[in-house]
Amino acid sequence: MTQMPPPVLAPDVFQRRLLGWFDAHGRHDLPWQHERTPYRVWVSEIMLQQTQVATVIPYFERFMARFPNVLALAGASQDEVLHLWTGLGYYARGRNLHKAARVVVDEHGGEFPVHNLDDMAALPGIGRSTAGAIIAQSTGQRATILDGNVKRSLSRLHAVEGWPGRPAVERRLWALAEHFTPRERLVDYTQAMMDFGATLCRRGRPDCARCPFNDVCLAHERGEERRFPESKPSKALPTRTTLMLLLCDDDGRVLLEQRPPSGLWGGLWGLPQFDDGESLRAWLDARAPGAKLAPSWASFTHVFSHFRLDITPQPARIARLDAVGEAQRWYDPEQPDSIGLAAPVKALLSSLAPFTLTAPAGPEPLHQEYSS
Structure with a gap:
C-alpha cells in the first residue's frame, strides 16, 4: 500500500x-x-x-x-x-x-x-x-x-x-x-x-x-x-424527448397529474407526458373525447444531472371534463393551489394567459436545473 x-x-x-x-x-x-x-x-x-x-x-x-x-x-x-x-x-x-x-x-x-x-x-x-x-x-x-x-x-x-x-x-x-x-x-x-x-x-x-x-x-x-479536486470522468449526457399535454377547459383550468412517489419529479404535480403524438392522441380519445388539439409550442430543454429532457408543450382544449382519474386534478393558473410543481411545469403554467392556447409572448420557456 x-x-x-x-x-x-x-x-x-x-x-x-x-x-x-x-x-x-x-x-x-x-x-x-x-x-x-x-x-x-x-x-x-x-x-x-x-x-x-x-x-x-x-x-x-x-x-x-x-x-x-x-x-x-x-x-x-x-x-x-x-x-x-x-x-x-x-x-x-x-x-x-x-x-x-x-x-x-x-x-x-x-x-x-x-x-x-x-x-x-x-x-x-x-x-x-x-x-x-x-x-x-x-x-x-x-x-x-x-x-x-x-x-x-x-x-x-x-x-x-x-x-x-x-x-x-x-x-x-x-x-x-x-x-x-x-x-x-x-x-x-x-x-x-x-x-x-x-x-x-x-x-x-x-x-x-x-x-x-x-x-x-x-x-x-x-x-x-x-x-484540484479532479473532476468526475465526463460522459456525454443522453437526450430524451417528451410531449407535455396542456389540456385546458373553458374555465381556464389545466389538467395535472401527480408523479409517482419516487423517481423523476417524485411526488410533484405535472402535466401528462407522452413519448409521441400517437400515444397522446390515444390518451385523449380514451380520457377526454372531444378535446381539440392546437398547434404545439416551441420545444425547450430541461437539464438534469444525468440526462437532458427536450420538452414539447402540446396544448389542447375541451369544453368541460368533470370526471378526472386518480392522482389527477384541475389547476387554475389564476388561483394556484399550494402544491409541489415540477419546475418546467411551473414555468409553463405561469406563461398561460386565461382562456388561450396560443404560445406565450416573448421567448419560449427555457429552464435549466440540475434536479430530480
Whole structure:
C-alpha cells in the first residue's frame, strides 16, 4: 500500500489560521445561525446541498414560517412540503426531509438523535457529513464534516490526486478532515470550513491572494489550483424527448397529474407526458373525447444531472371534463393551489394567459436545473 504524505500543517496551526480568518471574514448572521436548534440546522444543511446560500435563504425563511418545528413538518402533507420546495431543485431532498421528520417523531420522540452520529446519519437524506455538520453546529460536539467545499479545500491544500468520488480518494480526504477537526469551537470551525470553500477557495476563481494557507498550499505552489479536486470522468449526457399535454377547459383550468412517489419529479404535480403524438392522441380519445388539439409550442430543454429532457408543450382544449382519474386534478393558473410543481411545469403554467392556447409572448420557456 502506498503511504500517504503527511498533512501540510499541524492541527493547531491549521485551526488557528482558519478560525482567525473566519472571525474576520466568515458569515455570522445567516438565518439558521439564530437560533441554532438541531431542526433549523438540519433544514438548512439539506437545503444547502448543491445550492448556494443566497438561493437558500428565502426558501429557508418561508419554510420556517410554515413549519417552525419538526412536529409541524411531520404532520404536513407531502404536497405542502414540495410546494415550498418548488424551484429549489433536487426534489428528493424535500421528500427525504419530510420522511426524516416523520422518523424523528415516530422513532425518536420528536428529538433529533444528535448524540449518536450513526443514528443521525441513518435518517433519510442525511449521511455522514451532513450528520456531522448538524451535530457540530447545533450542539458543539466534535464531529467531522466533508462536504463539497471541504473536499475542494483539502484537495487543493494537499494536492490530492484523483476524483473525490473514488473510495480511496474519499478515504484520504476523510482522514485529513478528521486530522484537522478540533475539540473546541466546533460551531465556528464547521461554519468556517464551509465558508472558506464557498467564499475564498471557490471552485472557479479561488482567491489565493487572501488565503491564510497560500504559503503551504501545494496546488497553489504548483500553480494548479484549478486542477484540484479532479473532476468526475465526463460522459456525454443522453437526450430524451417528451410531449407535455396542456389540456385546458373553458374555465381556464389545466389538467395535472401527480408523479409517482419516487423517481423523476417524485411526488410533484405535472402535466401528462407522452413519448409521441400517437400515444397522446390515444390518451385523449380514451380520457377526454372531444378535446381539440392546437398547434404545439416551441420545444425547450430541461437539464438534469444525468440526462437532458427536450420538452414539447402540446396544448389542447375541451369544453368541460368533470370526471378526472386518480392522482389527477384541475389547476387554475389564476388561483394556484399550494402544491409541489415540477419546475418546467411551473414555468409553463405561469406563461398561460386565461382562456388561450396560443404560445406565450416573448421567448419560449427555457429552464435549466440540475434536479430530480
